[in-house]
Amino acid sequence: xxxxxxxxxxxxxxxxxxxxxxxxxxxxxxxxxxxxxxxxxxxxxxxxxxxxxxxxxxxxxxxxxxxxxxxxxxxxxxxxxxxxxxxxxxxxxxxxxxxxxxxxxxxxxxxxxxxxxxxxxxxxxxxxxxxxxxxxxxxxxxxxxxxxxxxxxxxxxxxxxxxxxxxxxxxxxxxxxxxxxxxxxxxxxxxxxxxxxxxxxxxxxxxxxxxxxxxxxxxxxxxxxxxxxxxxxxxxxxxxxxxxxxxxxxxxxxxxxxxxxxxxxxxxxxxxxxxxxxxxxxxxxxxxxxxxxxxxxxxxxxxxxxxxxxxxxxxxxxxxxxxxxxxxxxxxxxxxxxxxxxxxxxxxxxxxxxxxxxxxxxxxxxxxxxxxxxxxxxxxxxxxxxxxxxxxxxxxxxxxxxxxxxxx
Amino acid sequence: xxxxxxxxxxxxxxxxxxxxxxxxxxxxxxxxxxxxxxxxxxxxxxxxxxxxxxxxxxxxxxxxxxxxxxxxxxxxxxxxxxxxxxxxxxxxxxxxxxxxxxxxxxxxxxxxxxxxxxxxxxxxxxxxxxxxxxxxxxxxxxxxxxxxxxxxxxxxxxxxxxxxxxxxxxx
Amino acid sequence: xxxxxxxxxxxxxxxxxxxxxxxxxxxxxxxxxxxxxxxxxxxxxxxxxxxxxxxxxxxxxxxxxxxxxxxxxxxxxxxxxxxxxxxxxxxxxxxxxxxxxxxxxxxxxxxxxxxxxxxxxxxxxxxxxxxxxxxxxxxxxxxxxxxxxxxxxxxxxxxxxxxxxxxxxxxxxxxxxxxxxxxxx
Numbered sequence: 001x002x003x004x005x006x007x008x009x010x011x012x013x014x015x016x017x018x019x020x021x022x023x024x025x026x027x028x029x030x031x032x033x034x035x036x037x038x039x040x041x042x043x044x045x046x047x048x049x050x051x052x053x054x055x056x057x058x059x060x061x062x063x064x065x066x067x068x069x070x071x072x073x074x075x076x077x078x079x080x081x082x083x084x085x086x087x088x089x090x091x092x093x094x095x096x097x098x099x100x101x102x103x104x105x106x107x108x109x110x111x112x113x114x115x116x117x118x119x120x121x122x123x124x125x126x127x128x129x130x131x132x133x134x135x136x137x138x139x140x141x142x143x144x145x146x147x148x149x150x151x152x153x154x155x156x157x158x159x160x161x162x163x164x165x166x167x168x169x170x171x172x173x174x175x176x177x178x179x180x181x182x183x184x185x186x187x188x189x190x191x192x193x194x195x196x197x198x199x200x201x202x203x204x205x206x207x208x209x210x211x212x213x214x215x216x217x218x219x220x221x222x223x224x225x226x227x228x229x230x231x232x233x234x235x236x237x238x239x240x241x242x243x244x245x246x247x248x249x250x251x252x253x254x255x256x257x258x259x260x261x262x263x264x265x266x267x268x269x270x271x272x273x274x275x276x277x278x279x280x281x282x283x284x285x286x287x288x289x290x291x292x293x294x295x296x297x298x299x300x301x302x303x304x305x306x307x308x309x310x311x312x313x314x315x316x317x318x319x320x321x322x323x324x325x326x327x328x329x330x331x332x333x334x335x336x337x338x339x340x341x342x343x344x345x346x347x348x349x350x351x352x353x354x355x356x357x358x359x360x361x362x363x364x365x366x367x368x369x370x371x372x373x374x375x376x377x378x379x380x381x382x383x384x385x386x387x388x389x390x391x392x393x394x395x396x397x398x399x400x401x402x403x404x405x406x407x408x
Numbered sequence: 409x410x411x412x413x414x415x416x417x418x419x420x421x422x423x424x425x426x427x428x429x430x431x432x433x434x435x436x437x438x439x440x441x442x443x444x445x446x447x448x449x450x451x452x453x454x455x456x457x458x459x460x461x462x463x464x465x466x467x468x469x470x471x472x473x474x475x476x477x478x479x480x481x482x483x484x485x486x487x488x489x490x491x492x493x494x495x496x497x498x499x500x501x502x503x504x505x506x507x508x509x510x511x512x513x514x515x516x517x518x519x520x521x522x523x524x525x526x527x528x529x530x531x532x533x534x535x536x537x538x539x540x541x542x543x544x545x546x547x548x549x550x551x552x553x554x555x556x557x558x559x560x561x562x563x564x565x566x567x568x569x570x571x572x573x574x575x576x577x578x579x
Numbered sequence: 580x581x582x583x584x585x586x587x588x589x590x591x592x593x594x595x596x597x598x599x600x601x602x603x604x605x606x607x608x609x610x611x612x613x614x615x616x617x618x619x620x621x622x623x624x625x626x627x628x629x630x631x632x633x634x635x636x637x638x639x640x641x642x643x644x645x646x647x648x649x650x651x652x653x654x655x656x657x658x659x660x661x662x663x664x665x666x667x668x669x670x671x672x673x674x675x676x677x678x679x680x681x682x683x684x685x686x687x688x689x690x691x692x693x694x695x696x697x698x699x700x701x702x703x704x705x706x707x708x709x710x711x712x713x714x715x716x717x718x719x720x721x722x723x724x725x726x727x728x729x730x731x732x733x734x735x736x737x738x739x740x741x742x743x744x745x746x747x748x749x750x751x752x753x754x755x756x757x758x759x760x761x762x763x764x
Contacts, residue, residue: 046728047706047728047729049432049475049477049478049481050430050432050433050472050475050478051432051475051477051513051729051730051731052432052473052475052508052511052513052514053508053511053512053513053514053740054508054511055714055741056511056512056740056741057508057510057511057512060510068507069507072434072436072501072506072507072508072531073434074434074435075433075434075435075436075437075438075439075532076435076436076439078434078436091625094590094624119439135446135447138442138443138446138447139446139447139448141443142443142446142448145443155440155532155534155535156436156439156440156532157436157531157532218652218653219652219702219703220702220703221653221654221655221701221702221703221704233675234653234675239673239675239678240627240673240678240680304587304588305588305590306588306589306590306623306630307623307625307628308625308628308671308680308682310655310673310680317655319655319656319671321656321658321669321671323588323660324588325588331588332658332660332661334656334658334659336655336656336658336707340656340706340707341655341656341703343706344702344703344705344706473755475731476731476733476734476751477730477731477732505755505756508755509755509756510752510755510756511752511755512740512747512751512752512755513730513731513751514755515754515755516754516755516756516757520757
């Protein structure tokens with residue numbers, strides 16, 4: 001075959017729908033990626049597969065019932081919505097809850113952040129084909145799950161918060177046991193930080209991938225580690241603190257974790273370092289736990305008021321806008337989950353990257369882009385339709401990297 | 409029953425492939441299913457393997473109360489599975505709609521959309537409960553396929569306190 | 580219908596302890612006073628919360644002014660409310676430098692629920708404006724990418740589930756309360 005017969009062809013534009021079923025995303029989405037050759041040139045996000053009508057349902061329930069409904073918005077950040085709704089009702093009723101309740105509430109939130117970030121780290125390792133570290137990190141995640149179970153009585157939906165305080169106290173034995181286990185957890189997290197930074201298997205797949213510039217991150221309203229990985233200082237814990245975060249901020253021992261890298265590696269570093277910071281926060285909270293009651297009585301009928309309760313969930317800022325009307329039911333309750341804010345920036349991070357990097361970029365804004373997704377490849381030229389599970393797509397991605405990346 | 413059929417039935421019970429589908433769940437059940445597959449409980453020791461495609465799967469684990477938009481997708485995926493197929497509803501939402509009963513966009517339970525073989529209640533069920541449910545299903549299946557192991561001795565009721573004192577069961 | 584018409588939900592704060600918030604609000608009032616509606620504009624009793632009601636046709640101008648003058652780039656969310664005769668859109672922003680959450684709201688008549696979209700100046704509003712249109716029927720005019728985002732594809736175009744007068748005409752809420760296996764074709 002002579003080279004003279006060859007001609008340059010423009011690669012055809014191919015649209016790849018990914019989704020809609022994601023096993024573990026709170027908002028199952030569908031991503032339509034348009035690719036040219038290996039490069040993604042356009043991306044579109046469809047959401048709404050998980051719309052359960054919670055906001056309407058809440059208008060027919062009392063504040064105490066909504067608390068448990070709020071918890072089931074998302075199973076990974078259940079304490080987030082539960083605690084944020086409780087705090088919104090307390091703000092509307094203008095009740096100050098006891099100091100000890102504030103500390104225990106914040107402790108649950110921080111432990112939840114640790115479990116969520118380790119979960120994300122495991123999923124990220126899985127997406128780049130590093131399954132050993134995936135299994136390792138999920139094994140060590142059980143330490144924090146056990147801590148949460150001892151603290152609240154359940155592994156996932158904790159129901160720790162109630163309107164006016166928390167439901168369970170922390171005994172002295174539990175306090176010392178939690179402190180011991182935090183040491184163990186910190187040791188493991190430092191190990192994972194070193195693995196994430198030094199292990200080439202992981203680092204070469206995330207270095208320089210999925211770049212989200214600082215200006216774009218600001219304009220698209222990115223939140224949480226996605227924004228902080230792009231050097232945007234948004235963290236409600238420091239900017240608009242409530243509960244015991246006021247004390248944590250005033251103690252001056254903790255700082256917002258930012259990264260200037262702007263890529264997936266930056267987001268990974270922010271999450272890992274933030275986990276270690278969270279462990280320190282938990283230790284500080286347990287060591288400075290004040291004495292006193294854990295619950296304040298709040299009347300079920302809440303005066304007419306409107307409040308905007310904000311809290312930094314593991315994935316970013318959660319906003320609850322609550323309007324009360326003097327009855328025991330909410331008049332209007334709006335929830336903005338952090339992932340909802342990150343979909344807009346998603347498009348910018350995907351464009352210009354390789355298709356092989358799409359799983360890790362999708363996973364980088366939010367954890368749990370897990371293994372049972374189904375991808376359909378539609379080739380516009382050949383009318384070829386092929387259904388591929390994400391597993392196989394990942395295998396292909398890793399194979400492609402072995403052939404073309406060559407770095408590891 | 410021919411020898412080959414017997415072998416196939418035995419293989420079916422000994423290595424069921426499961427497929428996980430989220431029909432509008434809150435993730436709680438999903439991470440607990442994953443936790444059941446992780447090193448601590450390791451569901452894979454029963455031969456259970458998580459696969460990514462419904463066409464490979466024998467058992468579909470479904471979480472969530474089935475939202476209106478996901479229902480046609482769920483039914484299509486159920487049709488894609490090869491016979492014999494079994495559906496396990498994991499979590500309170502999948503069993504009955506749970507806390508979302510009365511919502512305008514949910515069906516209230518997986519059995520409103522497709523036939524269900526087994527239910528695992530709990531909000532969310534603990535990984536141990538999921539393991540237990542999966543094991544129970546395998547037991548029932550092995551009886552149904554006629555490949556259950558012959559009982560050699562009398563079944564002794566499981567005594568948790570005795571097991572704990574011997575250090576067998578986790579405290 | 581609730582008793583919102585006779586009880587005010589506004590809980591304005593005293594100036595003491597909320598100096599930063601009042602300084603911001605007074606500056607905005609002196610510079611953009613002609614487009615601010617007095618009712619619904621106040622400093623909330625909760626720390627770091629300012630609510631500003633403006634004329635619906637001036638939303639874009641006001642957001643641009645806030646972005647240029649006060650560095651208001653962090654967009655939180657958009658929530659709707661049904662006030663009976665009016666529909667309300669609340670844009671929640673956060674000013675990161677001053678650490679104050681600003682809510683800009685507009686009232687749009689129910690008979691003509693249209694207002695100017697701000698997605699081109701605040702890209703983060705793309706999804707939430709679509710969501711508001713579905714849930715409340717508040718139409719953002721000039722939205723670059725209007726499409727269905729939350730509700731199922733077969734949802735009728737004239738039903739808005741979060742409006743207070745939506746009475747569930749197709750019995751959907753009753754349907755989800757059935758139990759037990761259903762006959763499946």
